[in-house]
Amino acid sequence: MQELSTNRKWTEMNIVETRDLSKCYVFDSGLRVEALKDINVKIEEGEFVSFMGPSGSGKSTLLNIVGCLDQPSSGRVFIEGNEVDYRNSPAIVRLHRQTIGFVFQAFNLIPAMDALENVCYPMHFNGVGRSRQKQRASELLNLVGLEDRMCHLPSELSGGEQQRVAIARALANSPRIILADEPTGNLDSGTGRKITDLMKNINREQNISFIVTTHDPEMARAADKVLKLNDGTIII
Ligand SMILES: Nc1ncnc2c1ncn2[C@@H]1O[C@H](COP(=O)(O)OP(=O)(O)OP(=O)(O)O)[C@@H](O)[C@H]1O
Numbered sequence: 509m510q511e512l513s514t515n516r517k518w519t520e521m522n523i524v525e526t527r528d529l530s531k532c533y534v535f536d537s538g539l540r541v542e543a544l545k546d547i548n549v550k551i552e553e554g555e556f557v558s559f560m561g562p563s564g565s566g567k568s569t570l571l572n573i574v575g576c577l578d579q580p581s582s583g584r585v586f587i588e589g590n591e592v593d594y595r596n597s598p599a600i601v602r603l604h605r606q607t608i609g610f611v612f613q614a615f616n617l618i619p620a621m622d623a624l625e626n627v628c629y630p631m632h633f634n635g636v637g638r639s640r641q642k643q644r645a646s647e648l649l650n651l652v653g654l655e656d657r658m659c660h661l662p663s664e665l666s667g668g669e670q671q672r673v674a675i676a677r678a679l680a681n682s683p684r685i686i687l688a689d690e691p692t693g694n695l696d697s698g699t700g701r702k703i704t705d706l707m708k709n710i711n712r713e714q715n716i717s718f719i720v721t722t723h724d725p726e727m728a729r730a731a732d733k734v735l736k737l738n739d740g741t742i743i744i
Pocket residue numbers: 533541542543561562563564565566567568569570
């Protein structure tokens with residue numbers, strides 16, 4: 509009883525929390541890669557947090573586990589105070605539809621859909637009406653500076669423009685958390701700054717928590733908190 513009430517207190521202020529989270533990849537050869545070792549992080553609602561660290565330090569692995577795209581080897585993850593059960597597929601789908609938005613490093617846009625339709629797509633699964641989908645998608649594409657590219661296919665957009673569509677798509681269902689892997693990594697510095705400002709404005713205005721892996725000092729400066737990883741552990 510006492511343990512339960514302590515757990516509740518610990519989680520209620522945090523939108524994301526990990527406890528002793530570890531990830532170990534084991535290969536057929538017997539080789540083990542300890543990508544994460546006993547990670548404990550607490551991210552408050554509305555916080556903008558950056559994960560920084562050298563290549564291979566575990567940033568993407570941590571982001572993917574928090575985003576329920578991958579499972580930990582051991583340890584626990586709490587989203588909005590609820591422990592994630594990685595075996596409960598319907599619950600994971602709900603988290604992906606309603607709570608967590610993603611920006612992937614490789615964009616992951618649907619090639620046959622234009623920019624507007626790519627942003628509409630996640631809203632379709634949340635039962636948003638067609639005209640509202642188009643209105644919101646159009647507003648979001650305006651926000652990321654692509655008002656004159658709405659009818660372009662991904663193949664007709666630059667890498668930077670595709671990433672901006674991906675950011676607009678991540679915002680489509682007004683998630684509580686956006687997880688972004690190097691969101692400005694493929695943008696020129698001016699566009700990157702606009703995207704950083706946009707993310708920060710949305711973070712402030714809508715109280716959406718952002719967790720971002722980045723090497724970009726501008727993005728790190730925009731963060732409320734920077735967590736530095738090295739060799740699978742948090743060093744700050
Ligand atoms: N699917 C996988 N199978 C085996 N090892 C993996 C896998 N994914 C990541 N790793 C290993 O886990 C460690 C952490 O990788 P991760 O991609 O999380 O690092 P990162 O900090 O995001 O790096 P980068 O900045 O280059 O993207 C690395 O040693 C990597 O080789």
